[in-house]
Amino acid sequence: MRFKRLKLRNIRSYREEEIHFPEGSLLLAGEVGAGKTSILLALEYALFGLQPGQKGSSLLRNDADVGEVELELETNGQVVLIERRLRRQSKGVSNEYAAITIDGEKIESSLTEIKSRVINLLGYPSEFVKKNNLLYRFTVYTPQEHMKQIILEDAETRLGVIRHIFGMEKHKIIKANIGAVVSELRSRVRAMQSAIAELEREKEELKTRVDSIAALERALKEKKAELAERTSLRRELELELSRLEEKIKEKLELEKGLERTSILIENKQANLKSLEKEIKELNSTLAEEKTHFDEASYAQLREELEHAAKLIEECRNKRVSISATIASLERELAETTQKRDRIFKIDICPTCLQSVSERHKHNILLESEKKLSEAKKKLSQMKEEIEKVIAQEQELKARLSALEEKKLGMELLKSKSEYFSKARARLSNLEDGRKMLVKDISSLQSYLNNLSNKLREFDVFDEEFKRKRAELEEVMRSEKRIEIELAEINKEIALSEREVERLKSRIKEKEEIAKKIEKYNEFSHWLSTSFLSLVELIETNLMFKLRQGFSEIFRKWFFILIPENDFDIQIDESFTPIILKGETEMPYEFLSGGERTALALAYR
Known part of the structure; x- marks a missing residue:
């Protein structure tokens, strides 16, 4: 990252100022109150906005209601322009506006979104979106009153900052991820073991189902043979009944003819009687x-x-x-x-x-x-x-x-x-x-x-027809019964086959799950033993080399700042400075002000 330009309006001692940063190293020099710290605070505000616990009134000029900061920088080959605005209101001074322009594309969004984009551009961990950016404070800009803070922090916090600065945090993340992955694998194994608990029982059930299908198929074959026999007998009876029906039809036609003839005779006799009566009446009439x-x-x-x-x-x-x-x-x-x-x-x-x-x-x-x-x-x-x-x-x-x-x-x-x-x-x-x-x-x-x-x-055909029809009805009933039994057997076979397929599918799935369990267990064991040991060994070696290099530079700068002293300084495994005077370890509080400042500057 390289700063190119900073524009200030109503920020602390600056009413209206634009600063262009040259390439290379830069020294800010000036009298007390000249505005050196204001520039550094404006840079920090432009990048991250107001930090947690920071008041806007510490940046906005006392006689102004609106303050603005514009920072142009270059990082990873991209030109970035960040704009922020403060406004004084009845409840205090707060952020009013933020925007970021990346390679000419301007984005106006929420304060959190702009801060997130800046942190992502600069490569800082995303955890600093919602808290103070300690990395920036300890590596880029450390106010004078905060120089000793890294020394006074607890060992865990200090070691965490060191890990962040030198990219060692990934080993801690890897170990945490190994634990999470192993825990997740074990949880999955438990769930999968519960899922395959019924595997042996389902295999036994599958065998029983297969045997049942074989028995059903034998019964089906027997029923089909019986049905074929009944069907043949039914067709013979149907042919015989068809012949008898023709005879019955002939008889019915004769009966109809007999009935029609009887009716015709009755009608003609009635007509004859009527004619004779009319003839008698006409003879009587003509006599008059x-x-x-x-x-x-x-x-x-x-x-x-x-x-x-x-x-x-x-x-x-x-x-x-x-x-x-x-x-x-x-x-x-x-x-x-x-x-x-x-x-x-x-x-x-x-x-x-x-x-x-x-x-x-x-x-x-x-x-x-x-x-x-x-x-x-x-x-x-x-x-x-x-x-x-x-x-x-x-x-x-x-x-x-x-x-x-x-x-x-x-x-x-x-x-x-x-x-x-x-x-x-x-x-x-x-x-x-x-x-x-x-x-x-x-x-x-x-x-x-x-x-x-x-x-x-034709009287003989009636009895024979009744007898044959009764036989046919009985054969048809038995045929229908066998068909129903066949349908039931087929249905049972289909259901059993579907159940067999379902069991095969479930057994296959559970066998696959059993294979997964074996793989998960192997992978979990490898992660928690071999891979974790390897990561810890790598981390230990890297931290040892880092501590050696850090200690050398730290000692070099300390003895440059205080060339004549009888102190010896070391860095322990938590990167805590150890001050020795002879054989005695000196607490930080017992050092003079100059010694503490030299220690903090050398550590920084």
Whole structure:
């Protein structure tokens, strides 16, 4: 890692400053309070942010609310720019913003994420993301007041820092990982041993299942032979029944023919009986025939009826005409009377507006009386005439009624005459039909007797059919039973085979597990003995060489810083400094301030 540029704004004693770091070694020199420590603290803040326990107010300038740090560096061939910002708030000074730009790609994220990226870039252990970076403090920047801290730390912490610094932590991690792996392997072995606990029992069960399948297959073979025998017998019976069914069908056809013939005979006998009854009734009816219908008299009667109806129509028309005349005369009488009465009441003519004289009124009265007399006379004549027309019309209606009654009698006679004529023709037809029916019944009776004789020949097939069908049903039931048994055996074989496959699979899996257990045990034993011993030996040798080199440099720097003294210093196995004065070990606290500082600087 090489620092290239540092930009400060409102950081401790710096209000606005940009520092460019040259290549090679660099010495920060200046008076007390010149700002040397501020630069080192700003570098640390830029890299890791505020450390646990560090207050932002120790970095932010007292008269400022916002402080910023920008650090450009180069590491592993990458150019990195880190930006951080502090802000003063009511509760104190805190981180407000952080960003990192790697080879031009800027990432703005949380403070923890930025710190994690920086630690990863610089190759520090990830454990320092959430705690103080002791490696940085002890190897890059150690404040003066913290120089002796590494000396005063407990042996385990100090040894841990040394391991981190010189890359020896991996041996400790390897040993821890060996323990974790061995523990995990043992845990897996225990789990796998539990998984294969039933292995022997499952092998015995597999053998039992295989023997059971062999027995089932023998039983299956026997049942198949029995089924083949039953199937052959069933087919023979089916053929025999098929032959018998044909005979039964023939018998059924004969029975149907017998039944149809019987029904036909019954129907013809019923028809014959009906014909004979009808013939008897027709003979009785024809015996009642006495008078004959006269067509000429019937035609004359119809002419008389037409003439009478015509006369009645003429009377009706005449009556209507006279009634209209009477109504007209009555209207005329009423109008003339009203006119006469109105004339006697007026004195001035409404047309000419002149006075109407009594003479004129008398002339009008005479004229009106004359018209009234003539109308009354004519009205009386019309009434007498309409009475005559009404009387004539009633007489004609009475005659018409008598003629219609006579016509009805003649039509009835005509109808009877036609009926008797049809009855004689029907009687002739019925006699012919009766003869044919008698002949048909005789033929059908003969055919019926033949059918009955044939049916008796088929009676033997019924019993044989019933017997064969019973045998077939029994064979089919036994065949069905054997098929069910075969299906059950096949099902049991399939289930057993599936169980055998399952057991084989489980046994194979458990045998594989047993092999794994053996391998795990071998590997676990190798890790916990040979490999762990090798790692410890390597670590011991490396730590011994490291301690030798560390001790030489430590002694060299200590004697450079304090050339004239009677001390001897050594480094023990925990890298703790041992100060000897003669044969006596001197505690660190008994040293002078200069001696303690020289010891801390040499150790650093």
